[in-house]
Amino acid sequence: MLASYVGSAVEYYDFLLYVTASSLVFAKLFFGDLSPTAGTIASLATLAVGYVSRPLGAVVFGHFGDRLGRKSMLITTLVMMGVSTTLIGLLPTSDQVGALAPTLLIVLRVVQGVSVGGEWGGASLMAFEHAPVHRRGFATSLSAAGGPTGTALAAAALGLFSLLPDDQFYSWGWRVPFLLSAALVGIGLWTRLKVSESPLFVQARLDREEHGETPKAPLWEVLRTPRPLILSFFGLLATFTFYSLVSSFGLTYAHAHGLSLSAVLGIQVLGGLTCVVGYAVSGAASDRFGRRTVIVFGGVAGSLFTFPFLQMIGSGEALETTAAFLVMFGLVVGPLFGPTGAFLSEQYDTGARYTGASLGYQAASTVGGGLAPLILASLLATQDGGHGFILLFVIGIGVLSVLALAAMKPRTETAAPAAVPRAAPRLAAGGEGGPQQPERA
Structure with missing residues (x-):
C-alpha cells in the first residue's frame, strides 16, 4: 500500500504538474502568438493529447503486466514519466524557437500519457491483489490517493x-x-x-505452468467479452468530467474571475489534501456499503452542486471559492475515485485484469479528462459566460454514468491464494498471518 501510494504520488505529481501549468502558464509561454482565449484553448489541447495517449499505455503495459508481472511495469512507467517531465522543464519557449517549442511539448506530453496509462492499473492492482478481500476498497483507495497527493505537491511547488x-x-x-x-x-x-510481485499474479502463473496452459493474449480476453469494458467506459465518464470541472476548468475560471495565481494554487493544495482523506474514507465505505453505492453518491452530489460551484468560484472571493473547491473535492471527487480501483479490478480475472481495468479507466479518462476541459471552455465561450450549457452537459454525463454503473457487477475470482507461493515468500495472503475473510456480496 505504501509503495503504491508513494509511487503514484510521484507519477501524478509529474502528470498533474502539467495539468496545472497548462491551465495557468503554458498559454503564455508556448502559445504567446495567439489571443488569450485561443492560447488557453491551445494549451488545454496539449493537455488533451496526454489523455488521448493514455489508452495506448493501458494496452501496452497492460499486456506485459498481465504476462510478465505488475512490478516491472510499474518501475518502467515511473522512469518514463520522470525523464519526460524533467525534459519539459528544459524546453525552450516559443519566443526562443518558434513552432518547435509547442511541438516538443506535445511529444513529451504523449510520453507522459503513455506512462500514466500503464501506471494507474499497475499501482491499483498491486494494492488490490496484496490486500485481504474485505479491505480491497480501502487498499486501492490509498493507491488512488497518490493522485491528489501529487496534485497538492505540484500545486505547492508551482x-x-x-x-x-x-x-x-x-x-x-x-x-x-x-x-x-x-x-x-x-x-x-x-x-x-x-515490493514483491503480486501474490495473485504469481499464483495464476504457477497454476498455468502446473497445467501446461499457454497464456492467452490479455487484450483478446478483454475484447471477446466486451461488456465490462464498455460499461466501465461509460460508468467512469462522470468521474473524469467532474474532476475536469474542478481541477482544470475550475482553476482557469477562478483565475479569470479575479483570484491571483498563488491563491488558485493554494486552493488546489488544500483540495488535494481534502481528496486524500475523501479517497480513503470512500474506499473504506465501499468495503462496507458497496463500491457502486459510494460512486453513485459522488455523481449525484456533483450534479446537484455544479451550479452553486460555478457561482461561488466566479465570485472572485477567496474564502467562498475555497469552500466551493473543498466541497467538490471532498464530497464529489473523493467518492467518485476512491472505490474505482477495486470496482474495476473486480470485473476481470487475474490473467487479464491489468489490461481490462487499465483500458476501461484510461478510455474514460481520454474523454472525461482530456476532452471535457475543452468542451467546458467552448460551452462557456458559446454562451458568453453563461452556465446553462455546462450544466446540461455535466448532468447528462452524470445520468449516463449512473445507468452504466447500475448494469455493472463483479464477475471475477477475488480470493487470494490459500497458500503462499514459493516465488513470493514474504506475502501472506490473509494479511497479518490471519485467515482470509469471505468476500462481501
Missing part, C-alpha cells in the same frame, strides 16, 4: 515559485518544479524496488 516577480517566474521559475521530478522519481523507485 505556487511557491509563482511568488517570484513575473519576469523571473515566466523565464525560469516555472521550470524548477519540473526539474524536481528527477529527485522524486528516485524516492518512488526506492519504494517500488522493495
